[in-house]
Amino acid sequence: MVTKDVLVVDTESTDDTADVARSMGCKVLSFPYHRYVEPSREFAIQAAQGKWVLILDADECITPELAQEVKNIVIYSPHTHFYIPRKNIFARKKWLKYGGWYPDKVLRLMKKSDFKKWPHAIHSTPIILGSKGELREPFLHYFHPNLENMVQKQ
DSSP: OOOSOOEEEEOSOSSSHHHHHHHTTOEEEEOOOOSSSHHHHHHHHHHOOSSEEEOOOTTEEOOHHHHHHHHHHHHHOOOSEEEEOEEEEETTTEEOOSTTOSSOOEEEEEEGGGEEEOOSSTTOOOEEOSOEEEOSSOEEEOOOSSHHHHHHHO
């Protein structure tokens, strides 16, 4: 594990997310539900205690290889923020490798001291001072459990 300082921001979930997170030793904070995640991400970054922040959504998972890369990069890199490739996996079965779905790089690792704000608009990119880097290892994104869910969301 890269850190023991895991912060979970619960946006009025109706399942046992907060209880499970607490039982695993995570700090849990509540934030009002919004139709998009950017306001809760900004809240999470501001509440985080570490020098570096890695943002993961509830449907995303960090791999052991990515964890090791992050651990190494935060020690030696001159960059203040990093784009991470995302492997989009449909219905928990099919990696969407082609058609522009991969590497789907997203800005998710940042030095907290250089973070300025995350605009409260859907699919916005955070404003961070300094230089950007890119990680090699992807994280997993288990989006849309089925075709019906995907059509409804669109």
